[in-house]
Amino acid sequence: xxxxxxxxxxxxxxxxxxxxxxxxxxxxxxxxxxxxxxxxxxxxxxxxxxxxxxxxxxxxxxxxxxxxxxxxxxxxxxxxxxxxxxxxxxxxxxxxxxxxxxxxxxxxxxxxxxxxxxxxxxxxxxxxxxxxxxxxxxxxxxxxxxxxxxxxxxxxxxxxxxxxxxxxxxxxxxxxxxxxxxxxxxxxxxxxxxxxxxxxxxxxxxxxxxxxxxxxxxxxxxxxxxxxxxxxxxxxxxxxxxxxxxxxxxxxxxxxxxxxxxxxxxxxxxxxxxxxxxxxxxxxxxxxxxxxxxxxxxxxxxxx
Amino acid sequence: xxxxxxxxxxxxxxxxxxxxxxxxxxxxxxxxxxxxxxxxxxxxxxxxxxxxxxxxxxxxxxxxxxxxxxxxxxxxxxxxxxxxxxxxxxxxxxxxxxxxxxxxxxxxxxxxxxxxxxxxxxxxxxxxxxxxxxxxxxxxxxxxxxxxxxxxxxxxxxxxxx
Numbered sequence: 001x002x003x004x005x006x007x008x009x010x011x012x013x014x015x016x017x018x019x020x021x022x023x024x025x026x027x028x029x030x031x032x033x034x035x036x037x038x039x040x041x042x043x044x045x046x047x048x049x050x051x052x053x054x055x056x057x058x059x060x061x062x063x064x065x066x067x068x069x070x071x072x073x074x075x076x077x078x079x080x081x082x083x084x085x086x087x088x089x090x091x092x093x094x095x096x097x098x099x100x101x102x103x104x105x106x107x108x109x110x111x112x113x114x115x116x117x118x119x120x121x122x123x124x125x126x127x128x129x130x131x132x133x134x135x136x137x138x139x140x141x142x143x144x145x146x147x148x149x150x151x152x153x154x155x156x157x158x159x160x161x162x163x164x165x166x167x168x169x170x171x172x173x174x175x176x177x178x179x180x181x182x183x184x185x186x187x188x189x190x191x192x193x194x195x196x197x198x199x200x201x202x203x204x205x206x207x208x209x210x211x212x213x214x215x216x217x218x219x220x221x222x223x224x225x226x227x228x229x230x231x232x233x234x235x236x237x238x239x240x241x242x243x244x245x246x247x248x249x250x251x252x253x254x255x256x257x258x259x260x261x262x263x264x265x266x267x268x269x270x271x272x273x274x275x276x277x278x279x280x281x282x283x284x285x286x287x288x289x290x291x292x293x294x295x296x297x298x299x300x301x302x303x304x
Numbered sequence: 305x306x307x308x309x310x311x312x313x314x315x316x317x318x319x320x321x322x323x324x325x326x327x328x329x330x331x332x333x334x335x336x337x338x339x340x341x342x343x344x345x346x347x348x349x350x351x352x353x354x355x356x357x358x359x360x361x362x363x364x365x366x367x368x369x370x371x372x373x374x375x376x377x378x379x380x381x382x383x384x385x386x387x388x389x390x391x392x393x394x395x396x397x398x399x400x401x402x403x404x405x406x407x408x409x410x411x412x413x414x415x416x417x418x419x420x421x422x423x424x425x426x427x428x429x430x431x432x433x434x435x436x437x438x439x440x441x442x443x444x445x446x447x448x449x450x451x452x453x454x455x456x457x458x459x460x461x462x463x464x465x466x
Contacts, residue, residue, distance in 0.1 A: 236463030
């Protein structure tokens with residue numbers, strides 16, 4: 001009987017805790033229950049338990065993803081110059097956003113933004129938070145809007161599936177969440193800020209190493225291709241645009257491809273086979289429309 | 305005796321919490337800003353602009369979109385990727401819908417890797433420039449530009465997509 005008396009309130013409290021899954025709301029909830037006399041340490045323990053749940057990449061907030069992405073982008077831009085041409089930038093952003101609205105994650109913290117890099121290298125990169133880069137060399141390789149849309153949709157797929165955030169070592173996140181959990185003031189004190197800044201740099205290192213040096217894991221590249229086919233067909237672009245691009249990369253041993261794309265992407269031949277399989281599984285395959293190719297050629301004709 | 309009243313209270317609290325959760329579904333904007341749209345389409349007319357932390361009441365759902373009502377009574381559509389569900393609303397028992405997140409929510413949301421951490425990173429790495437990152441953020445495709453682009457290219461629903 002005594003055990004039941006202890007057990008029932010504990011069970012009910014556990015039920016409340018399960019429902020009060022937002023941490024801040026939990027604190028208010030626990031503190032505002034009249035008649036329930038929880039000691040300060042018990043309240044803190046309950047809150048702490050909830051905070052401890054924040055330990056994987058999926059617990060990174062939209063805002064945090066944005067700030068990580070900003071710094072990763074700044075690092076990318078420390079290695080590349082920008083191709084500063086308003087008309088081309090506007091066109092690439094419009095094609096990119098057309099695909100974004102038919103993606104799995106159309107709205108992110110500050111939206112998706114696309115920038116052309118002034119490099120003959122054939123490459124494209126996507127930082128967390130929707131910062132997407134395509135080199136002039138890759139843009140020149142495209143022959144129509146479908147091909148460009150296929151590449152941008154692949155990069156949007158990386159952001160949508162959070163591949164950048166998944167590249168962060170788990171131990172870093174545990175360290176970061178621990179420091180964040182300690183702090184209760186509105187702003188970080190100098191010590192916490194210094195500790196968190198160190199972890200932040202490690203996080204940037206994990207992502208940029210993958211993004212710029214080694215490339216994402218093979219399975220993430222295949223997933224981004226699968227998402228590219230999906231987003232393209234939902235937008236009514238012919239997903240064969242991705243296939244057409246991959247075809248240009250098969251057996252390409254040019255310096256610009258070796259230094260860019262092939263350093264960070266798996267074999268185009270494997271990807272080509274998989275992409276074709278994805279397309280053959282579609283119920284209907286949208287067709288190319290001439291007006292799209294015309295406007296693509298118009299937009300990139302001044303590309304030097 | 306005191307324990308019995310505590311049990312009674314806890315039962316009441318659990319039941320009330322369940323009722324509140326079931327009765328009113330509140331959504332919280334999780335992106336910096338989002339357009340409240342007249343129709344469930346990205347290029348639809350904007351009826352209001354909502355900011356991170358603002359709360360709205362869910363009225364209905366349609367194909368990845370939520371029809372919502374703001375605290376000012378404005379109705380419109382938000383895409384599901386721009387909001388999160390407020391899973392607990394015990395506070396709503398004695399208060400009407402709040403227009404902004406609680407102080408704790410805002411504090412929690414603004415903690416983590418935030419502007420303050422970026423500022424420290426910039427101070428420690430003056431060789432890394434954020435000039436183009438800030439320029440990049442300003443590239444916007446308006447709903448009208450998007451609509452025209454999709455229409456001209458026979459894309460999206462202009463190409464037969466739902």
